[in-house]
Structures are given as C-alpha cells and as structure tokens.
Amino acid sequence: MTTSPAPQKLLARYRHYYPALLILLISLSALFVAWQDLNWRYQQRLQEYFDFETQRLTSDISKRMALHGQTLRSAAGLFAASDEVTREDWRAFVEMLELDRSHPGVQGVGYTVWIPAGQLEQHIADIRRQGFPDYVVNPLEPRSEYSSIIYLEPFSGRNLRAFGYDMYSEPIRRKAMERARDNGELAYTGKLVLIQETKADLQAGMLAYFPVYRNGSIPQTLEQRRSALLGWVYIPYRMNDLLKAILGQDLLALRLEIFDQDDLSAEGLLFDSQASLVPAAFKTDAGAMTRIQRLDLGGHFWTLRYSAMPAFSKTARFEPPWVEVLALVLISFLLFFITWAYINARRNAAIALQLTESLRQSESRFRSLFENSPVAYLAMDRQGNLLDVNPQLCALLDYDIDELIGRKLFEFISPETGQDFRLKLHLLNHYGLLECELSLLTKLGHMLTVILDGRLQGDKARPAVIHCILTNITERKRAEDKLQLAARVFSDAHEGITITDAAGNIIDANPTFCAITGYAREEVIGRNHSILQSGKHDAQFYKDLWQTLQTEGCWQGEIWNRKKSGELYVELLTISAMRNRTGEILNYVGLFSDITQAKLQQQELERLAHHDPLTQLPNRILFNDRFCQALARCKRDSTLLGVVYMDLDGFKQVNDQFGHEAGDTLLIEVAKRIKANLREDDTVCRLGGDEFALLMGGLESKPQCEQALLRVHQAISQPYYIGGQTAKIGVSSGITLCPLDVGTPDCLLSHADQAMYLAKQQGRGCYEFFQPG
Numbered sequence: 001m002t003t004s005p006a007p008q009k010l011l012a013r014y015r016h017y018y019p020a021l022l023i024l025l026i027s028l029s030a031l032f033v034a035w036q037d038l039n040w041r042y043q044q045r046l047q048e049y050f051d052f053e054t055q056r057l058t059s060d061i062s063k064r065m066a067l068h069g070q071t072l073r074s075a076a077g078l079f080a081a082s083d084e085v086t087r088e089d090w091r092a093f094v095e096m097l098e099l100d101r102s103h104p105g106v107q108g109v110g111y112t113v114w115i116p117a118g119q120l121e122q123h124i125a126d127i128r129r130q131g132f133p134d135y136v137v138n139p140l141e142p143r144s145e146y147s148s149i150i151y152l153e154p155f156s157g158r159n160l161r162a163f164g165y166d167m168y169s170e171p172i173r174r175k176a177m178e179r180a181r182d183n184g185e186l187a188y189t190g191k192l193v194l195i196q197e198t199k200a201d202l203q204a205g206m207l208a209y210f211p212v213y214r215n216g217s218i219p220q221t222l223e224q225r226r227s228a229l230l231g232w233v234y235i236p237y238r239m240n241d242l243l244k245a246i247l248g249q250d251l252l253a254l255r256l257e258i259f260d261q262d263d264l265s266a267e268g269l270l271f272d273s274q275a276s277l278v279p280a281a282f283k284t285d286a287g288a289m290t291r292i293q294r295l296d297l298g299g300h301f302w303t304l305r306y307s308a309m310p311a312f313s314k315t316a317r318f319e320p321p322w323v324e325v326l327a328l329v330l331i332s333f334l335l336f337f338i339t340w341a342y343i344n345a346r347r348n349a350a351i352a353l354q355l356t357e358s359l360r361q362s363e364s365r366f367r368s369l370f371e372n373s374p375v376a377y378l379a380m381d382r383q384g385n386l387l388d389v390n391p392q393l394c395a396l397l398d399y400d401i402d403e404l405i406g407r408k409l410f411e412f413i414s415p416e417t418g419q420d421f422r423l424k425l426h427l428l429n430h431y432g433l434l435e436c437e438l439s440l441l442t443k444l445g446h447m448l449t450v451i452l453d454g455r456l457q458g459d460k461a462r463p464a465v466i467h468c469i470l471t472n473i474t475e476r477k478r479a480e481d482k483l484q485l486a487a488r489v490f491s492d493a494h495e496g497i498t499i500t501d502a503a504g505n506i507i508d509a510n511p512t513f514c515a516i517t518g519y520a521r522e523e524v525i526g527r528n529h530s531i532l533q534s535g536k537h538d539a540q541f542y543k544d545l546w547q548t549l550q551t552e553g554c555w556q557g558e559i560w561n562r563k564k565s566g567e568l569y570v571e572l573l574t575i576s577a578m579r580n581r582t583g584e585i586l587n588y589v590g591l592f593s594d595i596t597q598a599k600l601q602q603q604e605l606e607r608l609a610h611h612d613p614l615t616q617l618p619n620r621i622l623f624n625d626r627f628c629q630a631l632a633r634c635k636r637d638s639t640l641l642g643v644v645y646m647d648l649d650g651f652k653q654v655n656d657q658f659g660h661e662a663g664d665t666l667l668i669e670v671a672k673r674i675k676a677n678l679r680e681d682d683t684v685c686r687l688g689g690d691e692f693a694l695l696m697g698g699l700e701s702k703p704q705c706e707q708a709l710l711r712v713h714q715a716i717s718q719p720y721y722i723g724g725q726t727a728k729i730g731v732s733s734g735i736t737l738c739p740l741d742v743g744t745p746d747c748l749l750s751h752a753d754q755a756m757y758l759a760k761q762q763g764r765g766c767y768e769f770f771q772p773g
Helices: 003-080 086-097 117-129 156-163 171-183 222-226 239-247 322-347 350-372 389-396 415-426 475-490 511-517 539-552 596-608 620-637 651-658 660-676 702-717 745-759
Strands: 109-116 145-153 203-213 231-239 256-258 268-274 290-297 300-308 374-378 386-390 433-442 447-456 465-472 496-501 504-508 553-563 568-579 585-594 640-649 682-687 692-701 720-722 725-727 730-738 768-771
Touching: 003 086, 003 203, 003 231, 003 239, 003 290, 003 300, 003 322, 086 109, 086 145, 109 117, 117 171, 145 156, 156 433, 156 660, 156 745, 171 203, 171 222, 171 231, 222 231, 222 539, 231 239, 239 268, 239 553, 350 415, 374 389, 389 465, 415 433, 415 692, 447 475, 496 511, 539 553, 539 568, 539 585, 539 651, 568 596, 620 640, 620 682, 620 692, 620 745, 640 745, 651 660, 651 725, 660 682, 660 692, 660 720, 682 745, 702 730, 745 768
Parallel strands: 730 768
Antiparallel strands: 109 145, 109 231, 203 231, 256 268, 256 300, 290 300, 374 386, 374 465, 433 447, 447 465, 496 504, 496 585, 553 568, 568 585, 640 692, 640 730, 682 692, 720 725
8 A cells, every 4th residue: 555645745844853843742751740740749748738737726726725724723723822712802813814805715714612412501501692592503403412603704694504503413524523623633524515505506515624622732642632622613615616716717728627535426526617618618528638636635635637628729828830830841842942943944054144144243232232231341361451341341440441451350359359360260261161259449449349250252263352241249248248247146146036027936046045045946936935934924014015015116124934944044135126117017036145143143132131141030121121011001901010029038048058059059949939830921030149029910909919929938938959958948028019009110119128128027938018108
C-alpha cells in the first residue's frame, strides 16, 4: 500500500521541526511530573496549616479552662481568708471577676454547701432567715447526706432555678464532687443537662468543682479531707455558650466536635460547631482532613474531633501552585519556540544579513543609551585606564569628561578597596567578568560606595575593552551600617530586650533575655508575653500598664516575673510602643534588667533597720509605727488597745550565773514564748535589755486583756533549759488601756512603765493597771 503524495510532502516540509516537537513533548512530560510534586507539597503545607490551627484552638480551650480552674481556686481562697463568707461577700467577689469580660461563656460561679442529714433542718431554717421563706433542698427524698446550692452569681434569670438544688443527689455530679473532695483538686463532670436549662435553646452542659475545706488548707489524708469538707465552689457551663465565647470566629472554615471522654456517638456529643449550619458549604467532605485530640480536664477528658470545611483552603496564607505551574508551562513553550526559531533561522540564510544590519543599529542604540542612560558607564583597558565615560559618571564624581579620560581608575579608588579591585582585574582573563564593591573619592572629597559590574569584550582584531556599569549604593550602605549597628546593640546589650506585635506576642528576643529568663529564643517566638507572669500582680495592675502604654506610649517600673524554671525574679522594665505614620501601634519593645539581688539586699537592710538583731522582734522604730496604726484602728473600731510594759524578774542573776551568751539565748526564748501566746495582729517589741512592750488591739474589756497577759506571764515563768542547765525567771508588767487613758504613744508607754514599777514594788511576778488621774 502506497502513501498519497500530499501527506508525504507535508511531512517532508515540516521534518526540520521534529526536534522542536520532541522538546515540547519532553517539556510537557517534565511539567506533569513537576505538577505532581508541587501539588503534593501544597497538600503537605495545607495539612501542616490544618494541624497548626487545630493545635492552636485546642490550646485556646485548654488555657481558658485553666483560667476557670484558677478562678475556682481563688473562690475557695475566699473561704480560707474569712471565717464566714456572706451572700454579699460572694456577690462582691463574683462582680470583681467581671465574668462577661474576663470569663465569657461562664453561666456563673456558685457555692454548694455540704449538709449532713442531722443538720438539714437547721440549715433550711438558717437560709429562710436570710430572706428566703420558701427555701427547700431539692429533691425532697430523705437521704443520709445532702448538698445545696446556696450561692450562685449572677443570681438572676435561669440561675434562680438552681437555688437549693442538691447536686450530690445526682450520680454524674456526685461522681465529680466526690473526686474533687477526696483528691483536693479540680474535678469536671461528664455530659449532663444543667438544672438551669429550659426548653428554649437546650444545650449540653457540664460543671467544674473545687472543694472547700475547713481552715482553708487541704488536709493530708482522705479521712481528714472528708471530715473537713465544707462544700464546693463550682462553675456551670452551657457548652455552646462556652465554646463560642472561647473560639469566636475562629471556626468559620473548621468543624469542631467535642465528645465526653471517648464516646464518639451522639450521646457523648458535647458541642458541634456546625450543628446549626445546614448549607452544603458547611458540610464535611468524605475526604476532608480530620484530627482527633484529647484534652485532659481535672480527672476527666474530652475528645476533640476537627474536620476541614471546603472553604478551609481559602483561609490559608498560601495559594495552590498555579503560578509555578504557569511558569513551567511558559518555560516549556518558550523552549519549544526557541528551538523552532533556531531551526527556522538556520533555514533562512537571509537572516544573516538582517542580523548584521540589526547589529549596526544595536551599536547605534547602545551609544545613544551610553550617552543618555541614567546609569553611570565607563570603558577602560586592562590596566585601568579610562577610555570612555558617560555624563552620569561625570556627575557622580563631580569631574568633567576631559578630566577623566586617560586617567587611571585607581586614582579615585580608596586604598581599602583598591587592592581587591587590582586582584580581580588581574583575574579578568580567566573569568571574563569583573564584579566588586568600590569606595570612590569625588572631586569635592566625598567618599562614595559603588558596585562595579564589568564585562570583557575584545578579539584578535581589536584590543580588549572592559565595559563597566557603576551603581551608587552609598545610601544603601549607610542604611546597612545602621541596621548592623542596631543588630549589634540588640544582640550585645546587657539588658534583656524583647519585641512583640500589637497583641503582645513575642517576635524576637535577644540573648540577654534568654539568659535571664531561662527560655531559648525558639521557645518564646510566637508566644504571648504573659508566659512570664508571676501571679504576684493582679489584673488591675496589667490593665493600668496597658492603659499607660496606649495613652503615653511608654511604661516604666518594677515588675515580678517568672523564669522557665519557675523561679520568681523582679525586673526594672521599660516598654515603648512603636507606631506607624497614622499613629497605630504596630509593636512593643521591652527593655529590662534583673534587679532581684538589689531588691533582696534592700529588703534585708529594711529588716535590719526595723528589727532587733538578737530576738528578731520589732525595734522601737517599727514599734512606734505600729503603735500609731493600732491607735487609729482602736479609734475606728471603738475597741480597747492594751499597752503593756514588761520587765523580766531575775534576768540579771541568769546573766551573772550562766554568762551573757546564756542570757542572750534566754531572751530569744522569751521572745518566742511571748509571740506564741499573742494573736497574729498583736505586736511585741524589745525595748532594750530585758524590757519588752506589747500592743494588744481589738480588746472588748479589761478582763480580756488580763486573760491574755496571764497567758504570757505563765509562759515566761516556765523553766528554761540552757546549755544543759535549768533557769527560771519571772516578769512584772504594767498596763494602760486606750482610750480609757489618753495621750501620745510615748505618753501611753510611759504610763505603762509607771504601772510596771508599781508591780515591781508589789512583789514582782505580777501586773498592775495604770490609773489615770
């Protein structure tokens, strides 16, 4: 079978282009392989971004739940700090928490009291006397142990339904309450329906408990914790409200499902971010990225399941590799057309003449460009003699063209860069290129920094010429020098320096910061400055700090922070706000130094200045200050202040018999016994020698003062065992009561001294009251 002539002629006509078609085929094959690799890398980056976002959201939830746990510990501390927490105290405490602002999504903070069965009737009567005549403990069925919600703030709306409810009667709540009671730790319940819920907007719920023990501290043993239990402080959560408050708009492209422990069924579902969204755009694809994480909460845990929505990829800060693919497509076709053009050129001999004419025109255009270009040009021979320059080079060096032609370029180069230029000029034959940075001196004596880019041109028929372009980078070099100086200051400064964004997230930290805090630079980048908070400053302190930064742009002061090791330290900190041209704050720069040792030395000096070096009791300076405070408190509270002047009986004999060292030991023991028998708010001071002064405030009567003083006398009169020997002393005291006796602190102390001498005269070992008038 023969082929028709027409196709044969067509194939013969285009057989010269077969190489170009082969190159196109190879390029498209390579393009397909490259696309597969780029797409795989893009999917990897998308997966990493998905993992990062889910980890960030889990961290946000964990931090918020930890903050709520700290709130419950603070609430338990309220009971430890006070003998009785009233309803008004509880309301004031919860209002101070500012739940709507600091704890959004929390339904309230409450307290449920523990009621043994024998105390139920008395408990109900007590609550009814507080203004709740219909109060009962629900449910009403008899049982051996009860609990009742007596405080829950805000005490309004759906929270009123929980008043009087016995959470211990319900198994899920009881399990968490028993775990909190027995372990002395925070405990969370499983999934439940809050007693506050109504038919409208029904949500899954949970509760967090923290035990409250008698005397405020957590007992050591299980039996002690159970017997010392007073009740529980707790927080009720409606899961939809809680999670929407924590996450806000962060879940627009992600679906988050939270399950109780490992129950991934509908019965265990606590929260579904897309439960109310039915459009297809918010449905999870079968092949979508998913991730399951576990979040431990106070002896309980949640299972978090994340799924990427179809719109998730649009939220990423990178795009699919369309640009790279397009570039590869262009390169493939470019190679094809170049090959096509090359083949076509070889087939057309006439192009040679066109190229010759084009070359002549090109030389003409080059000369025009040489003369009129805004870039400085020069031409020189191998020895550096200037053969030609353009007007821009003349303007750069402040010379006329006649002053430059024929001179050596070395005459304008500084010695620091001249040696390097000479070496590269010598190697020009080998490389054919000349690239270097030069410092040139102008006619007016100014030093310029330029980049010289040269190409060697020449053949056997013509001498070699080096064509060079000079780019003035003087201003850029100065900017680089400034940046290098700033970088050296940042890295070599003896003060810690941090730079954060407007939200307080650290974007850089210098080595001194790492040395002081113990954190590596990589550990803090991207984390908020709050990781250093010590807990010694309240929320108002930080609120005032940020307010000052916003209004004045700078804050300076002392602040306590915490190192990575947990060690506290105090630093002298200066924070400056960096604003853009419109006044918007972009960054904060913190400069600080560790002054912990200086503070400790200052505290030690203050202690030495206000305390007796032997007994560590307050000296006269501190005693006078506390005396004034006690007088003011006595006047404010309408109570009595007992001022006691004490003198030891028989102390001189101990000194003479056993020596001064034994006497000092005895004085130390006397000071301990006095302090052990006084209240915490009372003050004891060593006036000198064997004389002591006492301030006993908040007294209601004279007999109360006598009872306290008798305890001190009895304690001092007990035997002392010093160096294997027994010593015994007594004490004589004089007392005056304010405001029954009126006068200045020195006057009142003098009256007590007079009464003490009267006690000495009465036979020692006793006390006497000063009689005014």
